[in-house]
Amino acid sequence: MLEIKNLSYRADDGAEILQDVDLTVRERFVAITGPNGGGKSTLTKLIAGLYQPTEGQILLDGVDITHMSITERARLGVSYAFQQPVRLKGLKVSDMLRLAAGKDKKNVDYCGYLSEVGLCAKDYINREINATLSGGELKRIEIAMALARSTKLTIFDEPEAGIDLWSFQSLIHVFEKMHEETQGSIIIISHQERILNIADKIVVLRDGRLVQDGTRDEVLPGLLGTTREACNVLLGKMGGTA
Amino acid sequence: MDEITLKMLKEVADLDALPTGAYNLRENGKAAGRNTTANIDIVTKKDEPGIDIIVKPGTKNESVHIPVIISQTGLKDLVYNDFYIGEDADVVIVAGCGIHNCGGSLSQHDGIHTFHLAKNAKIRYIEKHYGEGDGTGRRVMNPSTVIYLEEGASMTMETTQIAGIDDTIRLTRAEVKAGGSLVVKEKIMTTGDQYARTDFVVDLNGEGSSANLISRSVAKDNSRQAFVSDIRGNAPCAGHSECDAIIMDNGSVSASPKLTANNIDAALIHEAAIGKIAGEQLEKMMTLGLTEAEAEEQIVNGFLS
Ligand SMILES: Nc1ncnc2c1ncn2[C@@H]1O[C@H](COP(=O)(O)OP(=O)(O)O)[C@@H](O)[C@H]1O
Numbered sequence A: 001m002l003e004i005k006n007l008s009y010r011a012d013d014g015a016e017i018l019q020d021v022d023l024t025v026r027e028r029f030v031a032i033t034g035p036n037g038g039g040k041s042t043l044t045k046l047i048a049g050l051y052q053p054t055e056g057q058i059l060l061d062g063v064d065i066t067h068m069s070i071t072e073r074a075r076l077g078v079s080y081a082f083q084q085p086v087r088l089k090g091l092k093v094s095d096m097l098r099l100a101a102g103k104d105k106k107n108v109d110y111c112g113y114l115s116e117v118g119l120c121a122k123d124y125i126n127r128e129i130n131a132t133l134s135g136g137e138l139k140r141i142e143i144a145m146a147l148a149r150s151t152k153l154t155i156f157d158e159p160e161a162g163i164d165l166w167s168f169q170s171l172i173h174v175f176e177k178m179h180e181e182t183q184g185s186i187i188i189i190s191h192q193e194r195i196l197n198i199a200d201k202i203v204v205l206r207d208g209r210l211v212q213d214g215t216r217d218e219v220l221p222g223l224l225g226t227t228r229e230a231c232n233v234l235l236g237k238m239g240g241t242a
Numbered sequence B: 001m002d003e004i005t006l007k008m009l010k011e012v013a014d015l016d017a018l019p020t021g022a023y024n025l026r027e028n029g030k031a032a033g034r035n036t037t038a039n040i041d042i043v044t045k046k047d048e049p050g051i052d053i054i055v056k057p058g059t060k061n062e063s064v065h066i067p068v069i070i071s072q073t074g075l076k077d078l079v080y081n082d083f084y085i086g087e088d089a090d091v092v093i094v095a096g097c098g099i100h101n102c103g104g105s106l107s108q109h110d111g112i113h114t115f116h117l118a119k120n121a122k123i124r125y126i127e128k129h130y131g132e133g134d135g136t137g138r139r140v141m142n143p144s145t146v147i148y149l150e151e152g153a154s155m156t157m158e159t160t161q162i163a164g165i166d167d168t169i170r171l172t173r174a175e176v177k178a179g180g181s182l183v184v185k186e187k188i189m190t191t192g193d194q195y196a197r198t199d200f201v202v203d204l205n206g207e208g209s210s211a212n213l214i215s216r217s218v219a220k221d222n223s224r225q226a227f228v229s230d231i232r233g234n235a236p237c238a239g240h241s242e243c244d245a246i247i248m249d250n251g252s253v254s255a256s257p258k259l260t261a262n263n264i265d266a267a268l269i270h271e272a273a274i275g276k277i278a279g280e281q282l283e284k285m286m287t288l289g290l291t292e293a294e295a296e297e298q299i300v301n302g303f304l305s
């Protein structure tokens, strides 16, 4: 279980990016949504340790991880699939999956992880994580790494950006399979109705504040309705395709 | 062979024993073993130190190993090796050099390698430089490589200097005729107060000739590196060079790529990127459970792999 208490983050330039967020994650799937710039990525970076909060506390299964390093949190069971995956010249897909699976693992199931994200292992395993991979391919490799890690808390920052030529159904299957294996929680930042639809809990962040937090049935109808809020949330991301 | 020689052979030529096929082992400035085959001859030069390696036309699936080991402190070794590769031959040449310097004096190996590839000959040339030893004596290597590619000839040169060489100036000069192709893949890592300079001049003289120089380097601690290249397109040709460097600590890298087009159909491109490891790259690795130091190591190893 992840507990976030009064979490705030002020950027170096003094801007209040996140203010006083309280959130508990114990469900299977927790979706974070809200307009661009609302603070979603910031909140998950604070959880994974990429940013240090200015105030507040983060507990993972009762352990205070607020001031732990990224490495320590990763070792305690936090995985984070970036919104913008990084490229690493010279490192191969197989290298990254091996590192993700853990140093001592001998038989890494490269084929399994890659086929789960719709990539053919034989075409990708020796590819370098460099500019020759498309954005969509990178996103799926990022998801495969999270699968290989198989930890009790996994965060996906807008995973749907990688599903060109793939499908929502397959992406949702990845989340379900991951939960089956880890029995943990999965936090998914998303604007997509199809993903919000599988969430046990939906959280809405706007202007750095948590403005809604409830079950899917409590929150989703409001988001999909014709209220101004809903339009802002969905159009904020989907643009012309909405 | 003693333990040091064996270890150095492993480091520079990935050999566990003397190789099969043609070879010439040079140790502490002297010949220490040689084998020739029906198609590959090795002859000691008469007027200067070094050897001629002569590969008969049409020779395929054979290799030549010419490792050089220096384990004597204070030794300065200079050698001229000439390679004559016959028409249509296709062979692999492995030339490693290792310096094990436990003493207090400078040990140095300067190799001048000249390649003459006849029409349509093809070689893969692998060269690895390595130094070790806890003495205070500097380990120095100054390799020069001169390459003449006749029509349709092609050469791939893979050079690696990952550890232990304090000072190196590497010169590569090439002339490529019509349809000839040169590919150079260079990897260099410097640490401590090491210095490495690599300097290429390639003349693309014939129609359809090409050159591709790819350099990847890492400069750590207070080490310094310089990359200098000049690709001269004197005919309709394609030239590309790429210098990619990571600097760490107080490392310094300077890249001076030059392109000279003397023909309207010469297509020449250069790419260079120098920088530290990006914060987000380290962060990604750390989210996989690696420490910052482990993350750096993985990124550097991958970059130089
Ligand atoms: N390190 C930072 N310094 C300054 N501003 C930041 C920083 N990180 C994020 N921001 C700003 O904070 C706001 C929230 O960003 P982000 O968390 O990425 O939003 P979201 O993921 O919801 O789109 C944005 O206005 C963004 O520009």
Ligand SMILES: [Mg+2]
Pocket (backbone or CB within 6 Å): A040, A041, A042, A083, A157
């Ligand atoms: Mg975001």
